[in-house]
Amino acid sequence: MLSNRLTTKAAAPLTMDRCMTGLKEKTNMPASTKGNGWSHVDTVQLNSSKEDLPETDSFVQQAMTLIMDEVVRKAGHVSGKVCEWRSPEDLTKLLDLELSEAGEAPAQTLQHCRDAIHYSVKTNHPHFFNQLYVGLDHYAMVGSFVTDATQPSLYTYEMAPVHCLIEKVVLEKMMEMIGWVEGGDGIFNPGGSMSNMYAMNLARFQRFPEVKEQGLSACPRLVLFTSEECHYSVAKAAAFLGIGTKNVYVVPADQRGKMIPKELEKQIRTAISEGAVPFMVNATAGTTVLGSFDPVEELADICEEHNLWLHVDACWGGAALLSSKHRHLLKGVHRAHSVAWNPHKMLMAGQQCSAFLVRDKTGLLKRCHSACASYLFQEDKFYDISCDTGDKSIQCGRKADAFRLWLMWKALGTRELERRVDHSLEMARYLTEGIKKRDGFRLLMEPEYTNVCFWYIPPSLRKIPESPEFWQKVEAVAPKIKERMMKTGSMMVGYQSHGVKPNFFRMIIISPWVGTKDMDFVLDEIHRLGADL
């Protein structure tokens, strides 16, 4: 019954540059379609399946070989460059960007792939320390190839049977790590900013369920609290959700970048005295710049007292939960109402692999977000529709992001993930000691995690007293060294100013394949690039 396609007629010869267009056989228009205003109906009786086209097959094969050679083997090798910097103007000229009426030969398309790889940052290079992620683990990479090729979408079990089950298992494992012994609920979504939005919406809905229907114009002024060190997505979320950025009360942090509980209490009292309604506290476990951990246990006490939703943004720091040595950094996280955790960061599960986890087990997530679309979430299905997770989400189509994490976790085991986290923190420690020992390097603070923040003071400034003028000169150093390292392609390390602190380097250590020599290299290289400044 399924073999009808196999009776295809012989195809006309294909030219290379049109190999993907399928084979047309013009047949007579069926009588019934005549005179319906569709002139020249070009009915295709039977196309050759694209899989029968050897050119297609060959293109995909060649592209896979290219990726294997240029990314998997070469790009991650320390002997190559981290980036091939070109200015926007120059790169526009180098790339053949224009989209045309006519197609092109597969060889040209392959060249575009080669160019895209060549001019992209080598995030899997051992000297890429620029962001809170690096190029992904190989098992995770294979996981992404599998889901990209098969294209599941996680609204229904029917459409993504394997991935609905896998997402559930991974979420449960993450909740176990958090310490929610009775489980909870959750969903993977495209990034930590989204997870923080979920948290805010859920906290609001739990307190004022009528918001979903009535909107905020029927509500009192709602206020949430976060530390000055939090991720900028908290402000974005408040704007997007109609809460308003001014209703995000910013709590001062201590010298180490941790929210000060007493200051939080003060802010809560202020909000109440203004007639506003506090509803949520956002604690950060692993801040973006300093890698600090808010004191979750103490914040949980305050939230309990004031009946506030406690969300822990552990997008960056969540990985410490895998380490028996370092999980104390998140002490009290099991008391949170919700947690955001991005395994695409420290665990290298590939972008985007972001879990939003919620302790509630009464279906709050679904009640808050459901819209009950009849074309997807039919009630008369022949299987257990509790497996249809789509109505928990604010998305419709949703990628199978949990699979990459699951696959690498299966391959490596929890113990190896733990070893990797420990290794990264060890390297951060080693680098810190190096900074302390070397002339011209100044640590901002002892790191708790793998963010190592420091200034480089070029020899010309080392004798100058620490006046405002001195710091003004230091401010110009990091951007200049950054420009040089980008143009050399020798490594990538981020920099920024932060509060009153002028521009400094922020090293992020993630990869389990970097060692002490790589740490030494970073300091040597910064000195090499900046010694004349």
Add this chain to the structure above:
Amino acid sequence: MLSNRLTTKAAAPLTMDRCMTGLKEKTNMPASTKGNGWSHVDTVQLNSSKEDLPETDSFVQQAMTLIMDEVVRKAGHVSGKVCEWRSPEDLTKLLDLELSEAGEAPAQTLQHCRDAIHYSVKTNHPHFFNQLYVGLDHYAMVGSFVTDATQPSLYTYEMAPVHCLIEKVVLEKMMEMIGWVEGGDGIFNPGGSMSNMYAMNLARFQRFPEVKEQGLSACPRLVLFTSEECHYSVAKAAAFLGIGTKNVYVVPADQRGKMIPKELEKQIRTAISEGAVPFMVNATAGTTVLGSFDPVEELADICEEHNLWLHVDACWGGAALLSSKHRHLLKGVHRAHSVAWNPHKMLMAGQQCSAFLVRDKTGLLKRCHSACASYLFQEDKFYDISCDTGDKSIQCGRKADAFRLWLMWKALGTRELERRVDHSLEMARYLTEGIKKRDGFRLLMEPEYTNVCFWYIPPSLRKIPESPEFWQKVEAVAPKIKERMMKTGSMMVGYQSHGVKPNFFRMIIISPWVGTKDMDFVLDEIHRLGADL
């Protein structure tokens, strides 16, 4: 200078199941790290780069071969099954889901990939007609492999030089198709639901810029309008953005599923008379169930008159803009303030490839969403920071979704994309005529696009008069046939009830590789599966 890793000492032999853990060399702890509370600092002088590990290389190679064989070659072939249905209970037993302390041998991990492919829906099978997308084009698939391997993130030009430029070119091309001769602005994001949220936030911000800071509690009640046939994400967006689902005024549609302009005017007057503030109309170009197109031109007139933001949700129907024969369906779209268009649907660019486009050229998108994070969007960079697109987004990390579309567009050319769109509409027309001709098949309405909606009436019901009882029996037919087709794996077609209309099939035709015989097959197969009901 970069060759230090090459001086690595010989590695200890690796066992197969631990090949990914890297090589450790325990060295003496550096003096300076002693006594700092970090016991057993396990400094790794130099890891062998993971690329040096032949097992890793071999695993990735084997996985690529597996994907080539099982997905690219086999899964898309008509002789195979569309799905290997297992109940959630059975599939849980079949898959080895549990995450353990220990890792496993690569061969086992490869088996997980094989299982995931085997039990996943074959979205690239020619008889998959279940959703508004199908498995992606091969060029797009290769594009996703490239970006998955290289892991760009689109916040800054520094981190994604190639992809910042490509996104811009693709957005410009799409705006050209819409007819915005003076261009505009835009951003790719994870799905059409997100795009509709962007539209709603932008429309609100443009009218009440103070919302970003103050929130909605300081605003009058805002109301938007959409037809009863719109996508459910409009309601989700209104809930999420704090507007409230009750402030989405639902405008009746005509028999063909198109918003009735006079009814829209009535609703606007109603809202105003209630003291609410209308701010936006959401028009749908290609509705989810019926594939209907709202009369954009007439709605644009009304929006102009009432100073309302016109958003066109063309996620599904936007592809018609590529066809000179069918672009009339979106007549007036150039007058919209914003457009959502998902090339991962009709154009097969792979999930998720969703563009949000806005006609404004004054930087509204960025003003509305920016948070100016100092660690990403430094003002003292050495290149043109207008290339840093991240602050237009509500995400932080953002995948390079435009690349897949760009790559396939380069390969195929605009003309071939047009041919594909035309082909899908031709096949929908052919199927429609087949439905009309056959006994027991009843069309809901003439399709405008490639959604073909119809009932199958089994022989046992064909003589019964069209009473409520008759329709009650028809209601049970589609779910039963759907169950049988899933369990047979012969094809996948969606069904739903819709308003007063009992369960019917909704065929979606997308792939350029399906022909008239596939259309005939669908009707034959439905009859074969349901003739005894």
